[in-house]
Amino acid sequence: MKQMCLLFLIALPSALAAQQLEEAPSMFGSDSVQQTLLLLARQAPDLVGYIPETGRRYIKVPRSSALPDLWVQRIQDAFFYDVHKACKAYGQRYLVDWRALASKAARESFWGCSYLANRTFNYFGIRHKAKEWICDRMGFCAYVMRNDPEPAAFAVFPDFERSLWVFIHTIYSQHFLERLPDYGRQVVDAVAYERLAGRPYWVRSADGQRFAQQLRGYPYTADELIYTWSEHAINNLCISCTRATDREWVGKIQRAAERARGLSSN
Numbered sequence: 001m002k003q004m005c006l007l008f009l010i011a012l013p014s015a016l017a018a019q020q021l022e023e024a025p026s027m028f029g030s031d032s033v034q035q036t037l038l039l040l041a042r043q044a045p046d047l048v049g050y051i052p053e054t055g056r057r058y059i060k061v062p063r064s065s066a067l068p069d070l071w072v073q074r075i076q077d078a079f080f081y082d083v084h085k086a087c088k089a090y091g092q093r094y095l096v097d098w099r100a101l102a103s104k105a106a107r108e109s110f111w112g113c114s115y116l117a118n119r120t121f122n123y124f125g126i127r128h129k130a131k132e133w134i135c136d137r138m139g140f141c142a143y144v145m146r147n148d149p150e151p152a153a154f155a156v157f158p159d160f161e162r163s164l165w166v167f168i169h170t171i172y173s174q175h176f177l178e179r180l181p182d183y184g185r186q187v188v189d190a191v192a193y194e195r196l197a198g199r200p201y202w203v204r205s206a207d208g209q210r211f212a213q214q215l216r217g218y219p220y221t222a223d224e225l226i227y228t229w230s231e232h233a234i235n236n237l238c239i240s241c242t243r244a245t246d247r248e249w250v251g252k253i254q255r256a257a258e259r260a261r262g263l264s265s266n
Helices: 014-023 032-043 069-094 098-109 115-120 132-136 160-171 188-197 222-229 243-260
Strands: 048-051 056-059 143-147 151-155
Touching: 032 048, 032 056, 032 069, 048 115, 056 115, 069 098, 069 160, 069 243, 098 115, 098 160, 098 222, 098 243, 115 143, 115 151, 160 188, 160 222, 222 243
Parallel strands: none
Antiparallel strands: 048 056, 143 151
């Protein structure tokens, strides 16, 4: 792996960076999944739980087989509505096929209905272990302990968008970049800059400087990205997670997109 070289560095204190991120409103704040879960709870209260800490609902058994067929598709479509704009916007910013982002969030959070997603806004199962930059530079220091299957600390975020931003940093970590065709040379400088500056590369610093307005290059395809994280030794907790099944989840997102455009009913 070639050593990362920064074009320039402008580091902010992590506390200030965190404050800026917390105060910045999310551009993609819709909550159709929660509205759908509220309706489901009225019809089948045994299927839905409630989290007092966040005032949000979740599916008690996060499996499609535990839900009526009609509700599976309704939840999928609600999730797609909630996340597709953010995934497309961040996919463009970081040269990522947006379907890879949305499908990973859907799989890890069971379409935004898992307890973890609604307790922590952690839609990607991101852990604190070996990721000191999440707290030290980005300011996300809170965590919640969950068994998975052993006790583990999961990062807490204020919304889906910040969870997505940090997930992009995880997929552009060195051990995954080594599997990309060009070793991630299109993005490594921006990612390294962000981990030092504690803010997205296109956001201006207090003195008006930023890394770039937009990265240049072709987006990495869903298959290229799946190849980097699927079946990697570091991702060994999910028994059923393979490249083939990850591609199936991309297909689920694609079908949700087609339904949103009125092209498919399946």
